[in-house]
Amino acid sequence: MTTAAAARRRYVLITFLTWLPAGLYSAPLVLLLLDRGLSLGTIAAIGAVYSVAVVVLELPTGGLSDVLGRRPVLAASAVAGLAGLALLGLAGAVWLLMASAVLRGVARALSSGPAEAWYVDAVHAAQGRDADLGPGLARGGMAASAALALGVLAGGVIPFAWPGGATVTDAGGSGGLAGLAVPVLLAAACELVLLLVVVFAMTETRGPRPGFGEVLRGVPATVATGLRLAGRDHVLVRVLLVAAATGVGLAVVELLTPAWMAVLSGGAGRGVLAYALVAAVGFAADAAGSALGVPLTRWLGSPGRAACAGTLLAALALGGLAGTARLAGWLGLGAAGVAYLLMFLGLGAAVAPIGRLLHDRVEAAERATVLSVQSLLLQLGAAGGSVALGALAAARGPGAAFAVSGVLLAAAALTVWGLPRRRDVQPRALLLRHVGPHIPTRDRPREDRISRS
Structure with missing residues (x-):
């Protein structure tokens, strides 16, 4: 059985790796898509596709975590996030960027709740229902915020420090933006690290897995x-x-x-x-x-x-x-x-x-x-x-x-x-x-x- 201290450390690491990609790609996202020739209307549509995917899947993925388990759902989130960010960093076609938005929305919905639920379950199993959850939840919040802070700073600075630099005109155009995709690809690499951590470090009591029909019901x-x-x-x-x-x-x-x-x-x-x-x-x-x-x-x-x-x-x-x-x-x-x-x-x-x-x-x-x-x-x-x-x-x-x-x-x-x-x-x-x-x-x-x- 995982001890409360070990569960807290792993929860903090998983939370940090979950939110670091979002910080990395959020700052250069709009400029990257503008540089690839998309209009602001098309960019807004891609954002809407992402939001719709998250809202539609939010509750079903939470229920899936309660039925199937926390680890497989978080692993699936990391896989979807890796695929979505790889497409965002490398693709230029609108339909591929739309697919990226769907995959990133799926990843966001899948990651909403399982890590925190796993931590609380592990602490309750180790120390009982009266265990103090506050310190672990607080450290998880700190990890998420620190990841977003570091990510957004790195995502904003890397394109300007990359060889070739980046310049932005007041009209919203851009030129010399060779480094804009780098934070996005780094975010994809973070998803790969998250997948490895979830698979090898997020222990979960194993039991009989429900069949596909049981999951659907x-x-x-x-x-x-x-x-x-x-x-x-x-x-x-x-x-x-x-x-x-x-x-x-x-x-x-x-x-x-x-x-x-x-x-x-x-x-x-x-x-x-x-x-x-x-x-x-x-x-x-x-x-x-x-x-x-x-x-x-x-x-x-x-x-x-x-x-x-x-x-x-x-x-x-x-x-x-x-x-x-x-x-x-x-x-x-x-x-x-x-x-x-x-x-x-x-x-x-x-x-x-x-x-x-x-x-x-x-x-x-x-x-x-x-x-x-x-x-x-x-x-x-x-x-x-x-x-x-x-x-x-x-x-x-x-x-x-x-x-x-x-x-x-x-x-x-x-x-x-x-x-x-x-x-x-x-x-x-x-x-x-x-x-x-x-x-x-x-x-x-x-x-x-x-x-x-």
């Missing part, structure tokens, strides 16, 4: 059970509400900040580097905030209060962005950087408390599914926020959009202040009536197989 039943639990448990409803509001805030920042950085820095080329720097600072702050999650929970006395405090800080930072939207030049860049730092510091501090609240409400048989519900609501919040607040920003300016998103996030944060940590776990027989006996029990801790009232 089990995934919909597991998804339905997870959705019922997420919808009827008042703690999970509030946790998921925070996820949706967080998605709105992140979408507004990601939508408005790049163009704003270009205006403040005086050109599109400088804007790319400025945004990469500001984003890296934000991810670094997120990592620092994740380290504060556990002591903040101890200081405030409950994960609900810690989650509320961290999310409120992020909401106040969005309000600060609204206030700095009228500033110009380096003063505006500095003010935006401080607000960006505080926002991600708050979001990072809420990672571990939110995770404790969620995992104390679910069992191993539904864990990855509920995590997928959380991820899906964050993405749906992001999609809705992009459309609604993007229109508001076009009509009233970015300050109005930042302010509204801050109010929404603050309102959601207040709902988790007084949340209890534990719930009465359903008896095993009741869970089996909902899900059916076809779901294998090999990956459930022994305590989870004991009926409790």
Whole structure:
């Protein structure tokens, strides 16, 4: 059996390798596609294909992880990510880039939840249901943020440092972009490393594998059970509400900040580097905030209060962005950087408390599914926020959009202040009536197989 300390180390490594590719290819992505002759409309369509693939597959892949196991799903994610990024780095045809978007969307959906679910299952198996998950979840959040920070910095710098360099005109054109594909291919190499780590280091208790027919029957039943639990448990409803509001805030920042950085820095080329720097600072702050999650929970006395405090800080930072939207030049860049730092510091501090609240409400048989519900609501919040607040920003300016998103996030944060940590776990027989006996029990801790009232 994997010890809690070993599970934590492997979870941190897997989380870092999962998010490093996203950081590496996000900064040069648009410039790379422009350099290959694609229009902005075609690039937007490719982005939409990626988003649709993630949203459509989010819940089924979470259910697949609960039925089939964590390791095979994460291995499949790494394979899909490797293929998708290899196509993105090497292909020029639109249909191949569309295929790349689908593969990257499949990889993102498959990777949403299994690693965290595996870590929680392993700790519960080693130390029981009362084990403190906070430190491991916090380190996982730090690893994800550190990977994104390092990745986005490397992805922004490598094309300009590569022999031949890269220049970007203010009109959005480009020239001498020989190095733009390098971060993408490095991201593909990271997916290969992730695959090897998952296959050889992510131990999972083996049992009889379900047949194809059992999987087809089990995934919909597991998804339905997870959705019922997420919808009827008042703690999970509030946790998921925070996820949706967080998605709105992140979408507004990601939508408005790049163009704003270009205006403040005086050109599109400088804007790319400025945004990469500001984003890296934000991810670094997120990592620092994740380290504060556990002591903040101890200081405030409950994960609900810690989650509320961290999310409120992020909401106040969005309000600060609204206030700095009228500033110009380096003063505006500095003010935006401080607000960006505080926002991600708050979001990072809420990672571990939110995770404790969620995992104390679910069992191993539904864990990855509920995590997928959380991820899906964050993405749906992001999609809705992009459309609604993007229109508001076009009509009233970015300050109005930042302010509204801050109010929404603050309102959601207040709902988790007084949340209890534990719930009465359903008896095993009741869970089996909902899900059916076809779901294998090999990956459930022994305590989870004991009926409790």
